[in-house]
Amino acid sequence: MKTFSFASVATQLARLLVGALFVFSGVIKLNDPVGFGYKLEEYFSESVLNLPFLEPFALFLAVFLVVLEVLLGVALLLGVFRKWTLLLLALMMGFFTFLTFYSAYFNKVTDCGCFGDAIPLTPWESFTKDVVLSVLIALLYWGKSFIQPVLPSKANGVVLSASLISSLFFGYWVLHHLPVWDFRAYKPGTLVEESMKSAEELGLQGPVYETYYTLKNTKSGEEMEVSGTQYTQEKWYEKTDWELQADKIRQAKIQEGYVPPIHDFSLVVDGEDRTASILAEEKVIWVTLYRLDRTDDDNFKRIADAAWAWEKQGWTVVALTSSSPEEIDEWAHQYNAPFAWAAMDGTTVKTINRGNPGITLLQKGKIVVHLHGNDITPSWNPDAALAEGLQALTK
Numbered sequence: 001m002k003t004f005s006f007a008s009v010a011t012q013l014a015r016l017l018v019g020a021l022f023v024f025s026g027v028i029k030l031n032d033p034v035g036f037g038y039k040l041e042e043y044f045s046e047s048v049l050n051l052p053f054l055e056p057f058a059l060f061l062a063v064f065l066v067v068l069e070v071l072l073g074v075a076l077l078l079g080v081f082r083k084w085t086l087l088l089l090a091l092m093m094g095f096f097t098f099l100t101f102y103s104a105y106f107n108k109v110t111d112c113g114c115f116g117d118a119i120p121l122t123p124w125e126s127f128t129k130d131v132v133l134s135v136l137i138a139l140l141y142w143g144k145s146f147i148q149p150v151l152p153s154k155a156n157g158v159v160l161s162a163s164l165i166s167s168l169f170f171g172y173w174v175l176h177h178l179p180v181w182d183f184r185a186y187k188p189g190t191l192v193e194e195s196m197k198s199a200e201e202l203g204l205q206g207p208v209y210e211t212y213y214t215l216k217n218t219k220s221g222e223e224m225e226v227s228g229t230q231y232t233q234e235k236w237y238e239k240t241d242w243e244l245q246a247d248k249i250r251q252a253k254i255q256e257g258y259v260p261p262i263h264d265f266s267l268v269v270d271g272e273d274r275t276a277s278i279l280a281e282e283k284v285i286w287v288t289l290y291r292l293d294r295t296d297d298d299n300f301k302r303i304a305d306a307a308w309a310w311e312k313q314g315w316t317v318v319a320l321t322s323s324s325p326e327e328i329d330e331w332a333h334q335y336n337a338p339f340a341w342a343a344m345d346g347t348t349v350k351t352i353n354r355g356n357p358g359i360t361l362l363q364k365g366k367i368v369v370h371l372h373g374n375d376i377t378p379s380w381n382p383d384a385a386l387a388e389g390l391q392a393l394t395k
Contacts, residue, residue: 011143014136015076018089021133022073028119029066030171032179034354037062043099063175067167068092074163076140079149080156086141093134100127177372178354185261186352186360189393190367193279195262208255214248217241267318267342274342279365281316285382286360287339288353289321290346292331299373300357304337310382311338322346361386368393 029036037059044054054061069092075085104123121129140147149156174180182188185195199206211228218241225248226236236242267275278284287303289295307317317339321328328341353360355372361382362368369389 019076026069199258207257304335
């Protein structure tokens with residue numbers, strides 16, 4: 001009779017937990033590799049890791065890492081390629097643990113993107129999660145002799161091959177279209193104006209912040225930090241022996257509260273804020289162009305040509321971009337684009353729609369459907385797409 005020791009049970013539980021979590025995390029990020037690529041670009045930027053030469057490869061690295069994440073999770077669940085699976089798991093966790101610690105300690109990237117937009121984590125939550133996973137992987141190393149294949153050799157090969165092919169196909173599909181599952185603040189069904197309202201407007205409690213001051217004793221050189229409340233109540237500003245260190249003032253959240261899912265959103269056209277008027281329109285098309293120098297020219301030309309007919313059908317068409325006025329002027333004339341151009345923060349544009357270009361349809365300020373530029377054919381009809389999108393929202 002086979003006996004089960006504590007070591008074998010602990011190893012199997014760790015194997016199932018780590019394997020399932022890697023598959024889940026990989027699939028969630030594979031649903032939106034463009035978004036994960038943007039997150040890697042943040043890490044590679046000069047203000048974070050100062051590795052700007054890697055930014056052009058961010059999307060490739062994003063797809064590679066998430067496919068590898070899925071395959072490692074499947075391999076661990078199957079109990080195959082034990083040595084290489086554990087080694088690559090350890091290396092990957094070392095990489096991500098470093099990133100999440102760096103983000104948390106230096107407050108550089110506010111969300112690691114570990115589970116995409118599905119489960120947002122704070123930097124310290126991300127780091128804690130990675131530490132726990134690292135401990136579990138160390139446990140797997142310790143009990144690796146208990147990890148054995150659960151299926152016959154050929155069956156394991158079939159499952160791994162199927163996982164690789166399906167992951168690559170899924171990644172290819174969402175890259176050329178849009179995420180299958182939308183977890184973003186601008187997902188279909190969102191009322192933009194309502195989602196912008198503050199906690200005060202909605203009668204809710206917002207987050208509470210405290211200011212902290214660092215004071216230095218002019219005689220001993222000792223430094224101490226006090227909260228803004230202490231600073232005022234204890235009248236530290238009257239204590240001549242203590243000098244305020246202006247460069248060490250910081251703010252920290254001391255109580256959670258409601259934060260609007262949509263913030264820093266405005267539609268500025270020719271220097272005028274037209275957010276309210278555009279959101280009030282019956283039928284609106286946003287053409288999202290995160291950066292014109294990265295935009296698919298053929299897709300944009302097709303959209304610019306079709307926009308003349310869309311406007312005759314009663315649609316208000318507005319292009320959203322973070323590019324400079326000079327670039328906008330050049331593209332508007334080069335492609336004879338009839339629509340207005342709204343200057344917008346690049347992060348907001350690429351959060352609204354991952355397509356560059358992409359199409360977002362709204363009805364009276366409600367987001368109804370997102371489409372990738374690849375899905376806009378010459379015969380595409382925005383009225384039919386709106387009707388289909390509204391029907392989908394009622395299901």
